[in-house]
Structure formats: C-alpha cells, structure tokens
Amino acid sequence: xxxxxxxxxxxxxxxxYLALLTVAEVVLAFxxxxxxxxxxxxxxxxxxxxxxxxxxxxxxLKFERWNLRVLALVPLPLAAIFILAALSxxxx
Amino acid sequence: xxxxxxxxxxxxxxxxxxxxxxxxVFSTDHxxxxxxxxxxxxxxxxxxxxxxxxxxxQLGFPNQPMPGGGILPxxxxxxxxxxxxxxxxxxxxHGTFMVFxxxxxxxxxxxxxxxxxxxxxxxxxxxxxINMASFWAAFLxxxxxxxSMFVPEGPSRAGWTMYAPLSARSDLSGxxxxxxxxxxxxxxxxxxxxxGSLNYIxxxxxxxxxxxxxxxxxxxxxxxxxxAILGLLALPVLSGAGIMLLFDQTIGTHFFDxxxxxxxxxxxxxxxxxxxxxxxILILPAMGMVSDIVANGSRKPIFGYHSMVFAIxxxxxxxxxxxxxxxxxxxxxxxxxxxxxxxxxxxxxPSAIKVFNWLGTMWEGNLHFHVPMLNAVGFVAMFVIGGxxxxxxxxxxxxxxxxxxxxxxxxxxxxxxxxxxxxxxGAITYWYPKMFGRxxxxxWGKVHFWLTMLFFxxxxxxxxxxxxxxxxxxxYDPTVYDFLDPMQGLNRFISLAAFALFAVQAIFAxxxxxxxxxxxxxxxxxxxxxxxxxSLPNPAPHGNWERVPxxxxxxxxxxHPQASEDFLPQHVPLPGDQEPASxxxxxx
Amino acid sequence: xxxxxxxxxHPPAPAEPGVQAxxxxxxxxxxxxxxxxxxxxxxxxxxxxRFGVGEWxxxxxxxxxxxxALNTFLLICSSVSMVKxxxxxxxxxxxxxxxxxLLTILGGAAFVGVQVYEYLHLVHSGFVPSGVRDxxxxxxxxxxxxxxxxxxxxxxxxxxxxxxxxxxxxxxxVVSMIYLYIRKVLPGKYTRQDYRGVEVVGLYWHFVxxxxxILFTIVYLI
Numbered sequence: 011x012x013x014x015x016x017x018x019x020x021x022x023x024x025x026x027y028l029a030l031l032t033v034a035e036v037v038l039a040f041x042x043x044x045x046x047x048x049x050x051x052x053x054x055x056x057x058x059x060x061x062x063x064x065x066x067x068x069x070x071l072k073f074e075r076w077n078l079r080v081l082a083l084v085p086l087p088l089a090a091i092f093i094l095a096a097l098s099x100x101x102x
Numbered sequence: 103x104x105x106x107x108x109x110x111x112x113x114x115x116x117x118x119x120x121x122x123x124x125x126x127v128f129s130t131d132h133x134x135x136x137x138x139x140x141x142x143x144x145x146x147x148x149x150x151x152x153x154x155x156x157x158x159x160q161l162g163f164p165n166q167p168m169p170g171g172g173i174l175p176x177x178x179x180x181x182x183x184x185x186x187x188x189x190x191x192x193x194x195x196h197g198t199f200m201v202f203x204x205x206x207x208x209x210x211x212x213x214x215x216x217x218x219x220x221x222x223x224x225x226x227x228x229x230x231x232i233n234m235a236s237f238w239a240a241f242l243x244x245x246x247x248x249x250s251m252f253v254p255e256g257p258s259r260a261g262w263t264m265y266a267p268l269s270a271r272s273d274l275s276g277x278x279x280x281x282x283x284x285x286x287x288x289x290x291x292x293x294x295x296x297x298g299s300l301n302y303i304x305x306x307x308x309x310x311x312x313x314x315x316x317x318x319x320x321x322x323x324x325x326x327x328x329x330a331i332l333g334l335l336a337l338p339v340l341s342g343a344g345i346m347l348l349f350d351q352t353i354g355t356h357f358f359d360x361x362x363x364x365x366x367x368x369x370x371x372x373x374x375x376x377x378x379x380x381x382x383i384l385i386l387p388a389m390g391m392v393s394d395i396v397a398n399g400s401r402k403p404i405f406g407y408h409s410m411v412f413a414i415x416x417x418x419x420x421x422x423x424x425x426x427x428x429x430x431x432x433x434x435x436x437x438x439x440x441x442x443x444x445x446x447x448x449x450x451x452p453s454a455i456k457v458f459n460w461l462g463t464m465w466e467g468n469l470h471f472h473v474p475m476l477n478a479v480g481f482v483a484m485f486v487i488g489g490x491x492x493x494x495x496x497x498x499x500x501x502x503x504x505x506x507x508x509x510x511x512x513x514x515x516x517x518x519x520x521x522x523x524x525x526x527x528g529a530i531t532y533w534y535p536k537m538f539g540r541x542x543x544x545x546w547g548k549v550h551f552w553l554t555m556l557f558f559x560x561x562x563x564x565x566x567x568x569x570x571x572x573x574x575x576x577x578y579d580p581t582v583y584d585f586l587d588p589m590q591g592l593n594r595f596i597s598l599a600a601f602a603l604f605a606v607q608a609i610f611a612x613x614x615x616x617x618x619x620x621x622x623x624x625x626x627x628x629x630x631x632x633x634x635x636x637s638l639p640n641p642a643p644h645g646n647w648e649r650v651p652x653x654x655x656x657x658x659x660x661x662h663p664q665a666s667e668d669f670l671p672q673h674v675p676l677p678g679d680q681e682p683a684s685x686x687x688x689x690x
Numbered sequence: 691x692x693x694x695x696x697x698x699x700h701p702p703a704p705a706e707p708g709v710q711a712x713x714x715x716x717x718x719x720x721x722x723x724x725x726x727x728x729x730x731x732x733x734x735x736x737x738x739x740r741f742g743v744g745e746w747x748x749x750x751x752x753x754x755x756x757x758x759a760l761n762t763f764l765l766i767c768s769s770v771s772m773v774k775x776x777x778x779x780x781x782x783x784x785x786x787x788x789x790x791x792l793l794t795i796l797g798g799a800a801f802v803g804v805q806v807y808e809y810l811h812l813v814h815s816g817f818v819p820s821g822v823r824d825x826x827x828x829x830x831x832x833x834x835x836x837x838x839x840x841x842x843x844x845x846x847x848x849x850x851x852x853x854x855x856x857x858x859x860x861x862x863x864v865v866s867m868i869y870l871y872i873r874k875v876l877p878g879k880y881t882r883q884d885y886r887g888v889e890v891v892g893l894y895w896h897f898v899x900x901x902x903x904i905l906f907t908i909v910y911l912i
Binding site: 018021022024025028029032035036038039040049050053054056057058060061064065067068069074075077078081082084085086088089092093096097099100 | 707708709710711716719720722723726727730734735737738741742749750755759762763766767769770772773774777780892893896897899900903904906907908911912
C-alpha cells in the first residue's frame with residue numbers, strides 16, 4: 011500500500027514555470043516587434059505548452075495509464091478537423 | 103453436459119420497500135429509467151406521426167379542407183385548409199420530434215439504460231442519480247419543445263435542421279418565441295444526452311462482470327457503447343450551436359448574421375458536425391439489437407463477431423469526417439466537398455460488412471421467425487435499400503439534382519423507419535418480458551409487422567421516383583409547378599398509404615398496452631437466449647443480482663456441440679471452463 | 691456490500707484492467723471530454739468567424755490586458771492550491787487539505803469577481819454582446835476610426851459567449867467546492883484511503899484553468 015509520504019510531482023516548480031510563461035505571453039503580445047503571424051504562432055505554442063503542463067502534472071495525465079490519456083485526448087483531433095474544415099470556407 | 107436451471111444466479115438483490123414515488127417516479131433504477139424513456143418516446147412518436155398525417159393530407163389533397171381541420175386555430179388553418187405558414191411548422195416539428203424525442207431516446211434512452219447493466223452483469227449504472235437527472239432533463243426538454251407548439255406564433259419554421267439565417271431572424275421566419283423554445287429544448291436535450299453517455303461509457307468500461315471481456319460483450323452493448331461516445335462528443339457541439347443561435351435571436355449577437363461578418367454556413371458546419379454522428383446514433387443501437395435478435399432467431403452464432411465489432415467502431419470513427427455530404431449544395435468549398443464524397447463512400451463499407459454478416463448468420467440457420475426476428479430481418483432488408491440510396495447521394499454530382507428532393511426523404515425514412523423503427527418494434531417485443539414480466543401477443547405482432555412492411559414500402563418507395571422527377575422537399579403545394587403535375591397522382595397514392603400505415607400502428611399500440619395487463623406471463627428466458635439478463639426473473643428485480651454472475655463465454659453460443667440445448671448462456675460454466683482471474687476476490 | 695477492506699482509490703479491476711480509474715474519476719474524464727467539445731464549438735466558431743473577416747480590434751484596445759493577466763495568474767494559483775490540497779489529503783494531512791481547499795475556493799471566487807467587474811466596466815463603456823452600443827464611449831472610438839466598425843459586432847458576440855460560458859463553468863466549480871468543503875472537507879470525511887471527491891473536483895478545476903489559458907491567449911492577446 012502507500013508509504014507515509016508519497017512522492018509528488020514538483021508542483022511549485024510547475025507553478026513558477028506557468029507564471030513565467032504567462033509573463034512571456036504578455037510581453038510577446040505587446041513588446042516584441044514581430045510580424046502578426048509570427049506572434050500568433052508563438053502565442054499559440056506558449057498557450058498549448060501551459061495547457062499541457064496543467065494537464066500532465068496537475069491533472070496527473072503523465073502518470074495515468076496510456077488508455078486514459080487516449081480517452082482524454084480524443085476530442086482534440088475532432089476539434090482540429092472541425093476548425094480546419096470550417097476555415098476552408100474562406101480560402102477558396 | 104450441463105443444465106441451466108441449476109446454475110441460474112437469480113433472486114432479489116435486496117428487499118425493496120421504497121415509496122411509490124421513489125420506485126417509479128424519481129427512480130434511480132436503470133430499468134425504471136429505461137421504461138420512463140420508453141413511455142416518453144412512444145408519446146413523441148405518436149406526436150410526430152400525427153404531424154406527418156397532416157403534412158400528407160396537404161400534399162395528397164392540396165388546399166382542400168382536412169377532415170378534423172376545423173379544430174385548428176385560425177393561424178394554422180382557414181376553414182380546415184392548412185396554411186403554408188403552418189405547413190412548414192409541421193415539417194419542422196415532425197422532424198424535430200421524431201429525431202430528438204422519439205428515435206434517439208427510444209434507442210439510447212431506453213435500451214442503453216435498460217440493457218447495459220443487465221447485459222454486462224452489474225447492479226446498476228455507475229452514477230444512478232445522474233442517470234435519473236438525464237431522464238428528467240429529457241422530459242423537461244420534451245415539455246419545452248411541446249410548449250413551442252402552443253405559443254401565439256407557433257413553433258419554429260426553419261426545418262428540423264434550423265438553417266440560419268431563417269432560424270436566426272424572426273423577421274424572416276415570423277416566429278420568435280417558438281424558435282427560442284426550440285433552442286432551449288435542444289440545449290436541455292443535449293445535457294440529458296451527455297449525462298446519459300457519461301453513465302453508459304463509465305459503466306461499460308468499469309463495471310463489467312468477471313469474465314465479461316470486451317470481446318464477449320453482446321453487439322447490442324458494443325453498439326450502445328460506441329453510440330454513447332458519439333453522443334458524448336457530438337451533442338455538446340449542437341448545444342453550443344443552439345446557444346449561439348439563441349443569442350442571435352435574443353441578445354443581438356451576430357454569429358450567423360452575414361450583414362455583420364457572421365457566416366450562415368457556420369451554422370451548417372456546426373449542425374452537421376453534430377448531425378452526422380447523430381444519424382449514426384440513430385442506427386448503431388438498432389444494428390446492435392438486430393444482431394442479438396438475428397443470432398437468436400437463427401439459433402446460430404453471429405457470423406463474424408469480430409468484424410462486426412470493428413465495423414461498429416469503424417462506423418463510429420468515420421462518422422466524424424463525412425458531415426459535409428449534407429452540404430454539397432450549400433456553396434461550400436468544392437475541394438472540401440470532394441473529400442467528404444470520398445469519406446462518405448468509404449463509410450458504406452463497414453455497413454455493408456454488417457449486412458453480409460447478418461445474412462451469414464441466417465444462412466443455414468435453424469430459423470425461427472418469431473416477431474422480433476421478423477422485424478430484425480425486415481430491418482436488414484429495408485436498411486439495404488436505405489443504404490443503397492445513400493450511395494447515390496454520396497456521389498456529389500448525383501447529389502446535385504437530388505438534394506432537397508423527395509429522394510432524400512425516401513432515404514431518411516428507409517433508414518430511420520425501415521431501419522431504426524423496425525428494429526425498435528423487434529427490440530420492444532424482445533425485451534418486453536424482461537421489462538414487464540409478460541409477453542406481447544405473437545399473432546398480432548406478426549399482423550402488425552406484415553401490414554407495416556407493406557404500407558411502409560408503399561409510402562416511401564415511390565418517393566424515390568418523386569425525387570428523381572424533381573419534386574422538392576418541404577413544399578406546401580406541389581400543384582404550383584406544372585412539371586410536377588404528372589406526379590401528383592403519386593403524391594395522393596403515398597398519402598393514402600400513409601394514412602393506412604399510421605392506422606396500422608394502432609395494432610402495435612393496443613398490443614403493447616393490452617399485454618401490460620393481460621399478456622401471457624413470461625418465463626425467465628422465453629426466447630431461449632444467452633444474454634445475462636435472461637438469467638433473471640421477469641420483470642428483473644431492483645439491483646438485478648444479489649451477486650453478479652461470472653461469465654465464461656461470448657453471447658452467441660447457439661447450437662454449441664457441448665450444450666444440451668441449442669443455446670448456452672454466458673454465465674453457465676461447462677466442465678473444463680476456468681474461472682476468470684478477476685472473479686477471485688472481486689468486489690460486488 | 692461493504693467497502694471496508696477495499697482501497698477506493700484503486701478499486702479492484704473488473705473484467706479487465708481497463709483505464710485503472712475508479713468510476714468517479716473515469717466519469718469525470720469522460721465528462722471533460724464532452725466539455726472540450728462544447729468549448730470547441732464556441733472557440734472554433736470564434737476562430738472561423740475571425741479568420742473570415744478583415745480587421746479586428748487590436749489587443750488591448752477594448753479589453754484590459756493587465757487586469758486579466760493578473761486574473762489569469764490568480765486562476766493558475768488556485769489551480770496550484772487545488773493540487774496542493776490533493777497532495778495534502780493523499781498524505782492524510784487534513785489541516786493541509788482544509789487550508790489549500792479554502793484557498794482554491796477563494797481564488798476561484800476572486801477570479802469570478804474580477805471577471806464580473808470587468809464585464810460591468812466593459813458594458814458601461816459600451817461594449818455589449820451585439821457589439822458597440824450607440825452613443826457610448828466606445829462608439830466614439832469606432833467613429834474616430836480607432837476601432838474597426840465592421841467587426842465589433844462579431845467581437846462582442848464571441849467575447850461574451852466564450853468568456854461568459856467559461857465564467858459559468860468556473861462559478862459551477864466554486865459552488866461545488868463550497869458544497870464539498872462544508873459537507874466533506876470540514877467534517878474530515880476525506881481520508882488518505884479515500885479522497886476521490888478531492889481528486890475529481892480537482893480535475894474539473896484544472897480543466898477550467900486549462901480552458902482559460904487557451905481563452906486568455908486567443909481572445910485577449912491575439
């Protein structure tokens with residue numbers, strides 16, 4: 011069974027990481043002289059990174075069985091399919 | 103050799119002394135909830151049918167006073183002649199009630215609830231109170247939708263598919279409150295569906311009896327499981343779309359308002375992204391239950407069980423990427439349309455596999471054409487016709503002339519009535535004893551089947567011809583077009599057959615109600631079937647089993663060489679059968 | 691049917707190991723999958739609509755970025771306190787559970803409070819779901835060309851719908867947590883052997899935080 015003190019993921023480090031990424035996002039959005047498209051891509055990357063940290067560590071997905079990860083992630087390709095298909099209306 | 107009677111793990115789970123309200127009204131028992139859904143959906147099936155009869159009157163006898171039309175208010179009919187504004191409301195609400203409040207709850211609300219715990223060998227759903235909430239949300243949704251019929255302007259006029267901008271703007275449709283109520287009802291129904299799916303998925307994954315591995319699950323359970331996943335992921339998109347539509351109507355948002363940057367086509371993408379998985383929700387459970395019944399009626403194992411499972415999963419998977427075939431004529435991106443054409447043709451393959459497997463099951467079987475078997479075989483035949491017309495429509499160039507014609511109406515009704523509803527007639531008859539402890543009358547069941555089969559085909563087959571001839575959908579008065587004149591006789595014929603079809607359903611209704619009180623009392627396993635539910639007395643008791651059964655084999659072991667009878671239930675061990683590992687020390 | 695000897699956090703496997711999650715946890719993940727699809731509908735529509743029009747109001751010209759950035763940080767903090775609460779009870783620390791759980795509730799309530807304040811402020815300045823209110827301060831800025839007239843309607847529609855439903859979900863989370871706090875946390879009903887409710891409400895809370903991380907980026911910063 012469990013020991014007296016279970017080993018937990020480093021939650022406070024993750025919290026710091028998230029805080030830094032948030033600051034990075036705000037700085038990126040306003041201060042950096044990049045093109046609109048570049049900013050879009052970088053901001054999306056940062057957002058997804060933060061979301062992944064929350065999912066992996068706070069929601070413990072990293073430590074769950076593989077099929078629970080699959081279950082949790084199944085809606086994502088569906089979301090992508092929908093958005094890509096609907097977006098294609100404006101590019102022809 | 104083993105005898106079944108000696109090993110039946112039946113008996114009451116525990117003494118049931120709850121009040122009437124707790125037992126039958128606010129019940130958390132999955133079986134009662136299933137029966138509640140049954141009565142709710144049969145009611146709405148009747149409502150949908152009554153609406154259809156009025157439509158058929160107008161189409162068969164345009165602009166003539168309808169018998170009984172005098173009772174309709176002035177906004178709906180003038181001296182018994184249906185008004186066009188009312189006709190389009192009939193069209194809209196017929197589709198709405200039938201899809202959302204009749205067929206969907208009949209297949210899912212009734213049978214997912216009733217069958218899943220019984221067939222996987224557990225006491226109840228994983229979350230019984232959420233299950234109860236799911237029923238009452240559906241009830242509330244139905245009440246709201248029904249109420250939309252009675253507000254001053256009447257119900258929505260935008261067709262069951264609610265296309266914007268007609269659905270978003272009351273200045274175009276002439277209806278505001280009724281339209282808003284439609285949105286509210288659909289949002290509530292979405293919630294009901296999601297809560298239900300959540301239960302079905304969790305229960306099937308986690309609560310199967312020891313020995314009930316995935317590939318020993320009956321196909322009815324497999325199909326209900328995949329259906330639940332489709333519902334879980336598709337209904338929220340519809341709810342979201344319904345919310346956006348409601349906001350466009352009430353608080354002035356512009357999602358679908360092309361004058362302010364919105365996109366009408368966005369509604370179609372949202373709706374059909376939900377809508378296509380929805381139609382597979384409307385057919386997969388029927389297919390699953392038909393598999394169970396056909397195996398039983400053939401006294402043979404289902405042909406190709408594994409391919410049946412993969413077909414169900416494949417259909418579920420592919421159903422997400424075909425939705426654009428409803429939009430070929432919408433003006434959408436043509437390249438996108440081509441990809442949808444390809445995926446739609448591919449999805450015909452797993453469905454065809456299933457048809458061949460049903461035929462393979464029956465081939466050289468010891469066929470017993472009891473009422474459920476008749477209906478199940480009828481399903482296969484009618485579904486083939488509906489599926490074939492689907493292949494026509496999958497090809498975009500062919501869809502161009504037949505889109506929004508009666509060819510589509512024929513297709514829809516061959517798969518939904520010829521398919522789902524026949525399967526339901528079979529399923530209701532089949533599991534009736536487990537629900538109510540009595541049998542439905544066999545002779546009248548057969549009469550109902552044959553008459554329904556006859557009139558159903560007389561009503562809907564000619565619609566293929568109408569559609570090919572250019573007869574458009576949702577039209578109030580076909581006589582305004584000269585080119586439709588030669589087909590008006592066909593319209594009249596269809597209407598007369600439709601009245602007969604509707605009248606014949608009284609046989610089923612009377613049989614159903616009469617048998618509740620005077621039907622022959624049923625033995626525990628009247629169909630001599632293998633599923634776990636048949637090991638319980640009729641009706642099944644609260645809590646199902648005292649101790650859950652152990653499963654030793656799949657559900658289709660008919661005519662097994664080592665069995666003394668031509669069936670071998672899943673829970674009956676043969677000499678040499680090993681106890682499944684999970685049975686040792688497992689929790690209840 | 692007694693559960694005295696059963697470890698409820700890891701109940702015995704039924705027919706097969708499956709996902710190795712007890713019913714409540716599996717149920718919550720399944721529910722969250724449906725919530726992803728719900729937000730997909732709303733957020734996806736925003737993406738599609740915005741992509742399909744011309745100029746959109748530039749970040750910070752309508753919405754208050756600094757306050758919302760702080761609010762985002764607050765929500766992330768409440769997510770951390772939630773996971774600390776979970777870690778506490780996993781170790782059997784009732785006091786830690788009570789503290790961190792309460793902090794989570796306060797963080798969540800504060801987030802909602804700030805959002806409501808922001809909404810009131812925006813409405814006051816003329817930004818409403820249908821776009822820009824006639825005669826308002828924002829309407830003047832549109833007239834002067836500082837804001838694009840053609841897309842403000844969509845901006846209002848999408849902003850309020852997405853953030854409104856997110857706020858609704860946060861509020862439901864706060865209410866649920868208050869209920870659990872009073873009925874289960876304070877009386878010490880969660881133990882090291884069984885803290886399923888904490889884990890499961892935590893999953894919901896982290897999800898709500900996750901959605902906000904996406905929303906903040908694509909609604910406020912882009």
